Amino acid sequence: MNSDATGFLIICSALVLFMTPGLAFFYGGLVRASSVVSMMMMSFGSIALIGVMWVIFGYAMSFGNAGIGNYVGFDGVFGIDLNQLFLGGALHDATDHNNGFNLVFAGFQGTFAIITVALISGAIADRAKFGSWMLFAGIWATVVYFPVASWIFNFQTDSNGHMTNGGWLVYRVGVLDFAGGTAVEIASGASALALALVVGKRFGFAKGMHAPHNVPLVLIGVGILWFGWFGFNAGSALAANSSATLSFINTLSAPVAGLLTWSLYEKLKHGKATSVGAGSGAVAALVAITPSCGYLTPGWSLVLGAIVGVVCAMAIELKFVFGFDDSLDVVGVHLVGGLVGTLFLGFFANGSGLFYSGSFDQLGKQAIGAGVVLVYAFCMSYSIGWLIQKTVGLRITSTDEIAGIDLVQHGESGYSGHDPRWSWRLSKTE
Numbered sequence: 001m002n003s004d005a006t007g008f009l010i011i012c013s014a015l016v017l018f019m020t021p022g023l024a025f026f027y028g029g030l031v032r033a034s035s036v037v038s039m040m041m042m043s044f045g046s047i048a049l050i051g052v053m054w055v056i057f058g059y060a061m062s063f064g065n066a067g068i069g070n071y072v073g074f075d076g077v078f079g080i081d082l083n084q085l086f087l088g089g090a091l092h093d094a095t096d097h098n099n100g101f102n103l104v105f106a107g108f109q110g111t112f113a114i115i116t117v118a119l120i121s122g123a124i125a126d127r128a129k130f131g132s133w134m135l136f137a138g139i140w141a142t143v144v145y146f147p148v149a150s151w152i153f154n155f156q157t158d159s160n161g162h163m164t165n166g167g168w169l170v171y172r173v174g175v176l177d178f179a180g181g182t183a184v185e186i187a188s189g190a191s192a193l194a195l196a197l198v199v200g201k202r203f204g205f206a207k208g209m210h211a212p213h214n215v216p217l218v219l220i221g222v223g224i225l226w227f228g229w230f231g232f233n234a235g236s237a238l239a240a241n242s243s244a245t246l247s248f249i250n251t252l253s254a255p256v257a258g259l260l261t262w263s264l265y266e267k268l269k270h271g272k273a274t275s276v277g278a279g280s281g282a283v284a285a286l287v288a289i290t291p292s293c294g295y296l297t298p299g300w301s302l303v304l305g306a307i308v309g310v311v312c313a314m315a316i317e318l319k320f321v322f323g324f325d326d327s328l329d330v331v332g333v334h335l336v337g338g339l340v341g342t343l344f345l346g347f348f349a350n351g352s353g354l355f356y357s358g359s360f361d362q363l364g365k366q367a368i369g370a371g372v373v374l375v376y377a378f379c380m381s382y383s384i385g386w387l388i389q390k391t392v393g394l395r396i397t398s399t400d401e402i403a404g405i406d407l408v409q410h411g412e413s414g415y416s417g418h419d420p421r422w423s424w425r426l427s428k429t430e
Contacts (some may be wrong), residue, residue, distance in 0.1 A: 005239040015231025016111035026221025029214040034404030036414035042121035054110040060084035061146035076168040122328030123192035132394040152183040175369030179236040181342045182373040189335020191381035198385035201325035222279035233293040247293035250301040257305030260284025284312035289342030294350040354414025
């Protein structure tokens with residue numbers, strides 16, 4: 001692999017890592033002022049914990065050469081490549097063969113693992129213990145993300161670009177997922193739903209109970225996420241080639257449409273188009289275009305963005321219909337958006353979609369991939385969350401929730417006016 005591809009992936013990796021602080025801003029602005037530190041720490045905690053785990057064994061689980069060498073497990077389903085522990089194989093290529101691409105690729109995929117875990121935290125905002133969240137994050141990454149990433153992202157190709165081996169959903173079933181609509185979006189969204197059910201509703205849960213405490217912070221987060229998403233999607237081409245350029249333009253096309261249609265939906269339904277809604281529309285469309293970005297024309301990307309802007313705006317109301325408290329709408333945006341984007345390929349993927357081929361074959365494959373990841377992630381996440389709740393406890397007390405989770409969990413506040421340690425005021429005479 002030439003140095004141009006390696007340099008391209010280094011830049012894209014930095015962009016994707018930047019998305020997690022962007023997510024911290026986005027989520028942090030949406031919660032109460034007394035929860036902003038807790039919310040942002042969940043994202044930064046994910047960077048630290050998942051980053052360490054990825055180097056030690058996460059990459060070895062997600063990108064082992066199935067059936068080759070020291071691989072232990074079930075071919076293409078669940079296992080670990082002992083040669084890749086501590087990135088050993090990738091490091092060997094970089095130092096002994098002057099090929100740093102595999103090492104950079106390991107870092108690139110590690111940033112995917114980090115943000116996928118962080119996404120889940122939005123469903124349990126205002127009411128989860130930080131230590132218990134970190135415990136959940138570590139177990140979840142091990143038994144859910146690392147295997148699912150292998151099912152989707154781990155495959156080998158020959159000199160002609162034909163797939164020769166890999167994870168079972170892509171290699172054997174034939175699922176199309178360019179940048180992680182299943183492994184990232186559906187997995188995190190389904191897991192968020194499971195965890196929200198385990199933790200339960202916030203005290204006084206009702207529609208409109210908490211407005212975002214800092215709208216500018218939300219929009220800064222949206223901007224950073226969108227910026228980083230170009231690395232997320234275009235970088236998945238692994239080189240600055242035609243697939244990367246198509247993914248890049250589609251990462252522009254879908255969100256602009258989603259921003260407009262979510263805003264229009266709000267205007268027609270509620271009489272006002274909000275800035276938070278506009279930002280959410282852009283994010284929902286970014287979610288939907290993630291699996292599709294390398295397989296759609298820009299025109300169909302606009303259509304996808306327009307559809308998902310309305311569908312996700314409607315979907316976030318489901319928590320009030322079904323009575324689950326998904327605090328920051330991870331389910332309505334990431335699970336629903338990921339499902340729409342993944343299934344959309346069954347109709348409009350270049351060459352294989354129903355619109356082009358006249359066959360439902362690709363749609364069936366997309367449905368299998370989405371369904372398998374959804375069910376697996378939900379069931380495993382519910383089990384992990386339930387065990388933590390029954391042992392060390394996952395949720396803070398209602399008293400601490402009302403008082404403010406930041407001071408209780410972290411001993412600090414995002415704003416001096418909310419922190420009794422900084423409660424002094426100048427007298428009127430000063």
